[in-house]
Amino acid sequence: MAFAMGDDWRSIRGNDGLGRWMGSTVLSQSENVELKVRWKKQIGSGYSSVVVSDGKVITMATDGEQDRVICLSTQDGSEIWAFEMEPIFKGANGSFDGPLATPVIHQGIVYCLSARGKLFALNLCDGKQVWMRDLATEENAALPMYGFSTTPVVSGETLCVLAGAEKGALVGLNLKTGKSKWFAGSGPISSQIPMRMNINGQPTIVTGTGTAVIGVDPQNGELRFRFEHGDKNGSAMMPVPFDENKILLTNDDSFSKTFQIEKQDDILKGTEVWKERSIKNTYNVPVALDGHLYAYSTRILTCVDQQTGKAKWKSRQPGDGFLIGVDQHLVLSSKEGSMHIAKANPAAYEEIASTKVFDKLVWAIPAYADNAIYQRSFNEIACVDIVSNEQSMLASSTEALEFGTNFEAFMERVKSASAAKERETLISEYLETQTSFPILEDGIAHFVYRGKAEDVALACDAFGARQERAMQRLGDTSLFYYTMRLPADQRLSYIFLKDYQPICDPLNPRKLTSSMYAGEMEFAMRLPDQGPLEMSWFGMQDWKMPGWMKEDPSEKLKGTLVNQTIELDDKKDFEIAVYLPPSYSKGENRRYPTIYIPDGSLALSLGKLDQAYDQYFQANNKSEAIIVFLKTGPANPMAGPGTFLQDVAGQVVPFVDENYRSKAARENRAAHGFGFGGGMAFMLASSFSDKFGAAAVHSPLVFDDARAASINTFRQIEDSTKLYIDWGRFDMHNPVENWDIRDMAQTLWREVEANDSIHLRGGMVNDSTDWPSWRLRVGAVVQVLFDQ
Numbered sequence: 001m002a003f004a005m006g007d008d009w010r011s012i013r014g015n016d017g018l019g020r021w022m023g024s025t026v027l028s029q030s031e032n033v034e035l036k037v038r039w040k041k042q043i044g045s046g047y048s049s050v051v052v053s054d055g056k057v058i059t060m061a062t063d064g065e066q067d068r069v070i071c072l073s074t075q076d077g078s079e080i081w082a083f084e085m086e087p088i089f090k091g092a093n094g095s096f097d098g099p100l101a102t103p104v105i106h107q108g109i110v111y112c113l114s115a116r117g118k119l120f121a122l123n124l125c126d127g128k129q130v131w132m133r134d135l136a137t138e139e140n141a142a143l144p145m146y147g148f149s150t151t152p153v154v155s156g157e158t159l160c161v162l163a164g165a166e167k168g169a170l171v172g173l174n175l176k177t178g179k180s181k182w183f184a185g186s187g188p189i190s191s192q193i194p195m196r197m198n199i200n201g202q203p204t205i206v207t208g209t210g211t212a213v214i215g216v217d218p219q220n221g222e223l224r225f226r227f228e229h230g231d232k233n234g235s236a237m238m239p240v241p242f243d244e245n246k247i248l249l250t251n252d253d254s255f256s257k258t259f260q261i262e263k264q265d266d267i268l269k270g271t272e273v274w275k276e277r278s279i280k281n282t283y284n285v286p287v288a289l290d291g292h293l294y295a296y297s298t299r300i301l302t303c304v305d306q307q308t309g310k311a312k313w314k315s316r317q318p319g320d321g322f323l324i325g326v327d328q329h330l331v332l333s334s335k336e337g338s339m340h341i342a343k344a345n346p347a348a349y350e351e352i353a354s355t356k357v358f359d360k361l362v363w364a365i366p367a368y369a370d371n372a373i374y375q376r377s378f379n380e381i382a383c384v385d386i387v388s389n390e391q392s393m394l395a396s397s398t399e400a401l402e403f404g405t406n407f408e409a410f411m412e413r414v415k416s417a418s419a420a421k422e423r424e425t426l427i428s429e430y431l432e433t434q435t436s437f438p439i440l441e442d443g444i445a446h447f448v449y450r451g452k453a454e455d456v457a458l459a460c461d462a463f464g465a466r467q468e469r470a471m472q473r474l475g476d477t478s479l480f481y482y483t484m485r486l487p488a489d490q491r492l493s494y495i496f497l498k499d500y501q502p503i504c505d506p507l508n509p510r511k512l513t514s515s516m517y518a519g520e521m522e523f524a525m526r527l528p529d530q531g532p533l534e535m536s537w538f539g540m541q542d543w544k545m546p547g548w549m550k551e552d553p554s555e556k557l558k559g560t561l562v563n564q565t566i567e568l569d570d571k572k573d574f575e576i577a578v579y580l581p582p583s584y585s586k587g588e589n590r591r592y593p594t595i596y597i598p599d600g601s602l603a604l605s606l607g608k609l610d611q612a613y614d615q616y617f618q619a620n621n622k623s624e625a626i627i628v629f630l631k632t633g634p635a636n637p638m639a640g641p642g643t644f645l646q647d648v649a650g651q652v653v654p655f656v657d658e659n660y661r662s663k664a665a666r667e668n669r670a671a672h673g674f675g676f677g678g679g680m681a682f683m684l685a686s687s688f689s690d691k692f693g694a695a696a697v698h699s700p701l702v703f704d705d706a707r708a709a710s711i712n713t714f715r716q717i718e719d720s721t722k723l724y725i726d727w728g729r730f731d732m733h734n735p736v737e738n739w740d741i742r743d744m745a746q747t748l749w750r751e752v753e754a755n756d757s758i759h760l761r762g763g764m765v766n767d768s769t770d771w772p773s774w775r776l777r778v779g780a781v782v783q784v785l786f787d788q
Contacts, residue, residue, distance in 0.1 A: 008053040009367040009374075012102040012151045013324065017195050018241070019287045020325030021368045027327040027341070030388035035339055035355040038372065039077035040382040043070055045091075046098030047149065050376055052369040053105045056080060056124060057383070059364075059376055060112060062088045062098035069103065069112050069120070071127055074369070077383060081127035089115035089147055092704040094739045096363075096378055100149030100191070106175070111159055115147035119161060121178060131178040139180065140166035149191040153205060155218035160205045164189035169209050172221050182221025185214040192251075193238040193285075199224065199245055199261055199268070208237040208251060213270060215261070225261065227270035242288040242306050246273065250295070253281040253526045254519075258309065276309030278302060281522060285365070287325040292346045294330055296320060298520055299466055300500060301332070303346050314500055315349035316455065316470055318342075320736065322365045333357075333366050333375050335736040339384055357382050361736055401472070401483045404441030415475055423477050437507040440541055443488055447471065448507070449480045453498050456480040459521040460494035461730040461768035465739070466521060468497055488542040490766045491773065492730060493535045495521065505536040510551075512537050512772045515606050516675060516699075516732050523739075525676075532606065537772055546776055548619035549612065557614045558582040566655050568647055575631035576600070576652060578660060579610050581617045581624035591661045593625045593668040593786050596648065596692075598684065599677030600629030607674070607771040609778065616779045623782050626662055628652070634680070641683055641706070649688035666719070670694035670785040674774045675701045675732075675741075679710075682748065685721070686713040694722040694785040698774045699731050699741045700748060707744065711751040718757055724784045725749050726762040726777065732769040741769065 013019035026033060046061035057072040069083040091097045103112040109130060110122045117136030122129055135141040141148075141163040150162045158181060159173045168183025187209035194207035196218070204215045204224055215224040229249055237251035245261040256279040259270040279286060279295045279302065286295030286304075292312065293304040299320030303312040321334035325344060329352075332340040337358030343350040358377035367374040373384045403411070410430050417423045427450065439446040449456050449471060459468040462484065471480040486492065493512060495502045502520050504511055514533040518524040524532065545551060559581045566574040577600060583590065603609045610627070617624045630652065634644040657664040669692050673681030679702025685695035687710070702710070714723075727745035734740070742764075753760050761784045767773040 009369050010051055010053050010105040011153070012049050012051070012104075012193065012365060013238070013285060014368075017153070017238075019285060019323075019365070020289060021327060023327065025327040026371050026386050026388055027329045032352070032389050033341065033386050034353050034389040035341065035373075036385045036387055037355070037357060038383040038385050040357070040380055041072065041077040042379060043376065043381050044098065045096050045378045046376075047096070047100040047363055048376075049102040049364040050367040050374040050381065051103055051105055052367050052374055054124060057374055057381070058103050058105065058110055058124075059381060060085075060099040060101070060103065061376075064088065067099045067114060069110065069122060069127065071124075072381070074372070074374075074383065077381070083120070083122055083127045083129070085112070085114045085120060086116055086118060091738055093145065094737055095146045096738050100147050102151045102365075104152050104154060106154045109175070111152045111154075113148050113150065113152060113161065115149070117141050117143065117148045117163065119152070119173075119178065133173065133178045135161070135163045135165060135171065139163065139171060144190045146191065150189070151193050153194045153196050155196050155203055155205060158218045160194055160216075160218055162189050162192055162194050162207050168221075170194065170205065170207060170214070170216055170221075172218065184216045184221045184223055185209060185212075185226070187211050195239045195241065197239070197241050197247075200263070206239045206241075206247065208239065208249065213239070213247075213249070213259070215268065225268035225270065227259070229257065229259075230272075231257075238285045240286050240288060240293070242293075248279075248286060248288070248293060248306070250279050250282060250286060253522070254529055255280050256309070258306070274309040276304075278304045278309055278311040281519070281526065283363075284322045287323060287330070289325050289328070289344045290346075292344075294323060294325065294344060296323070298522065299468075301349060312346050313348050314455075316457065317349060317351065318354065320466070321362065324366055324368060326368050331366055331368065331373055333362050333364075335362050337362055337377060339366075339373065339375065341386065353386075355384070357384060402444060402485055403483055404444045404446070406441050407439065407444075407446050407483070411474060414477060414479075420476065423475065427474075427477060427479050431507070436538065437505060438538055443485055443540070445484050445486055445492075445538070445540065447482045447484070447494070447505075449496050449498070449505070450478050451498070451506070452478065453480065455497075455499055457497040458482045458494060459497055459502070461492055461728070461732075462486070463735075465517065465523055465732060465734040466737075467735065468521065471496075486540050487729070487766045488540050489544075490729065491537065491539045491543050491768060493537040493768050493770065493772065495533070495535050502533065504534055508536045508538060510537050511535065512770065513606050514770050515602050516770045543766075546779060548616050548779060549776065550615055555611060555615070557610060558618055559584065559610075559614050561610055566652060568651050573632070574647060574652060577604060577610075577629040577631055578656065579613060579627035579629065580660070581626070582614070583621055583624055584626075584661070588661075591663045593670070594628060594656060594662045595625050595670045595672045595781075595785070596628045596630060596653075596681075596684070597677065598630050598644075598671070598673045598680035599633055599675070601631045601633075603674070603677065604629055604631075607775055609775055612775040612778045616782065620779070620782075623786070625782060625786070626656070626660055628656055641680060644680065645684050645687050648684060649691045653691055666691055666693035668693070668786070670696060670722075672696040672781055672785075673700075674698045674771075675769075678702070679706065682714075683710045685723070686710045686717070689717045689719060689721060693719065694724075696724040696781040696785060697726075697745070697748070698777070699727050699769050700725070700744055701732070701741055702744065707747070711748065714752045714758065715755050717755060720757055720759065722759045722761070722785055723752065724762045724781055725760070726765055728767040728769055728773055729764055730768045
């Protein structure tokens with residue numbers, strides 16, 4: 001499967017795209033090695049990986065104004081040349097600023113694709129432009145959501161680019177002129193990268209689109225095969241070839257697949273060999289070595305038998321990141337900026353060297369050339385030498401934790417006990433004296449898990465999505481622990497990962513069903529086929545449940561919930577559930593303000609907001625309102641509201657006012673939402689300010705374009721409007737990606753507060769995200785919206 005190997009690294013994942021260097025290096029020539037930073041240089045933000053040829057290091061980055069191709073010396077990092085492609089490509093919807101694609105070097109020419117779809121051919125020696133094609137304009141290539149990020153592939157005299165052009169997804173261009181030669185395939189493209197392979201002895205460009213895998217003759221664009229990969233994502237896939245005509249696809253967030261490409265009735269087809277969850281939800285491309293696949297699955301490093309797809313081992317070390325293979329070793333760059341070398345050992349993770357290289361995030365695949373690793377972060381690029389060190393010994397380290405006096409004394413008693421049975425007895429006696437879990441002491445939460453396990457970790461709102469911390473075992477006992485200092489009035493949701501599987505805390509009876517997280521603290525919207533995540537929750541010593549709320553939400557309603565179907569003008573049905581407060585049936589003259597809740601089905605099923613409002617109204621009957629749960633919603637909230645907002649304002653609101661005793665005036669009508677529903681509530685109130693005089697938004701999840709449009713509309717509102725925005729101290733975020741609902745909420749706040757017509761209330765609360773947080777504040781919402 002492999003092609004001829006040079007002494008450099010001219011494309012993403014190496015010259016043959018397999019992500020490995022098979023020649024002899026210092027790694028096989030020395031008993032012990034260490035990593036030493038030769039040089040490090042500021043370059044600016046960007047996702048482009050590094051390529052190396054002829055003593056030159058090439059990558060792309062932004063200087064804050066222009067996106068550039070940068071050429072540095074391998075020797076000392078000095079700049080040889082820089083080429084300005086276009087103005088900065090601003091990151092959006094979870095991405096950072098700068099170019100995304102990785103250049104490719106072929107016969108002294110650097111081919112590079114800008115984030116807006118401009119394809120450049122530059123001289124490697126001096127950076128002079130040879131030719132340029134604007135694929136977005138000239139070939140009607142649609143801009144992907146995060147910008148063009150694929151890597152071109154060279155085969156013979158053809159440059160193959162997965163551009164999503166109007167005439168075909170894959171474009172073949174003349175290497176010397178850039179002129180389009182052929183188009184092949186169809187379907188949406190995102191961040192997929194084509195792979196050059198030999199299929200039945202013939203050079204073939206294999207790539208994925210959003211729905212299918214295609215194989216194309218690179219010389220004439222003839223479609224050799226096409227088959228559905230059967231997954232819903234396919235956005236960041238690069239086929240990984242192994243064995244004879246087999247490919248691995250890691251394009252789904254829940255599993256990976258391998259396909260055998262073979263002739264059936266004289267037609268090349270792809271037949272599924274295995275489908276497993278052993279490699280899932282990762283931006284890293286696996287490496288195939290000696291019958292095994294080394295990969296990240298979520299943020300856990302794993303070794304998988306490539307014949308069966310079954311995991312051989314899993315390791316929390318060295319942290320989520322990107323890897324390549326070098327001389328029967330793994331070179332790993334963590335997203336937190338550390339670099340590691342481990343043996344490619346199918347029995348266990350065996351690290352032999354590591355060093356800290358960057359302070360900022362790393363989001364690129366490393367490159368190897370001449371006993372050195374080239375890597376870039378979101379602001380720097382570095383050359384790290386692999387050097388022999390016969391004195392090198394790897395020291396293990398554990399995270400320093402803070403302990404309270406009582407818990408520390410307990411641990412000392414256990415450690416000092418001479419017999420295993422006595423140690424377990426002391427643990428049992430200590431746990432039996434605790435009144436709640438986690439164990440709270442002096443502003444510190446002690447999370448404990450007791451049971452048989454090889455590995456236990458804590459995942460929680462404080463760490464964010466796709467994050468966890470390893471729990472430490474207390475000596476040789478069955479107890480694992482992790483301690484954390486928190487604000488005295490903080491509420492927090494969490495899970496344990498026992499041997500990499502999520503479980504609730506067996507010692508804590510308080511549980512919730514999350515709508516924001518799924519799987520192993522993944523974004524639920526990325527795992528639509530998985531059920532909601534069950535989590536444990538607790539409050540610190542000074543946290544108090546609101547006096548009007550009962551912790552058990554299953555109490556029978558004192559009010560009434562009426563399910564109705566509205567036939568819209570276009571003959572489509574719109575489902576709503578109308579909550580009528582307890583006093584509604586007692587007096588025909590009283591009229592009520594109304595609150596409209598997008599994402600109403602989840603608000604009812606997971607949020608139990610009908611019970612929350614009902615309990616609040618029982619304690620505050622003068623504040624009662626009609627609550628309209630909008631069970632029909634946008635077809636795809638991520639893609640925008642569609643006709644949803646017009647349907648609600650134009651047809652649902654008049655229906656409610658006609659059929660129920662509502663106060664039919666804008667000042668008595670509000671939108672109230674959470675997460676995606678929070679974004680919809682914000683848009684509803686901003687787009688139809690003649691109908692809605694108030695809005696309450698918790699933890700809004702709304703993408704950049706829609707947020708900007710709604711903010712602009714809110715700024716222009718002239719009628720007095722009440723707006724409540726809040727977010728949790730540990731609301732939904734990811735520290736290694738550009739996702740943070742807290743920033744989204746604060747952006748809404750900052751951008752609309754200058755409008756004197758907007759009466760803004762809310763702010764940060766010492767809470768997390770999701771229903772247990774949001775439902776606590778329905779009282780504050782009612783009071784703010786209707787001055788009660």
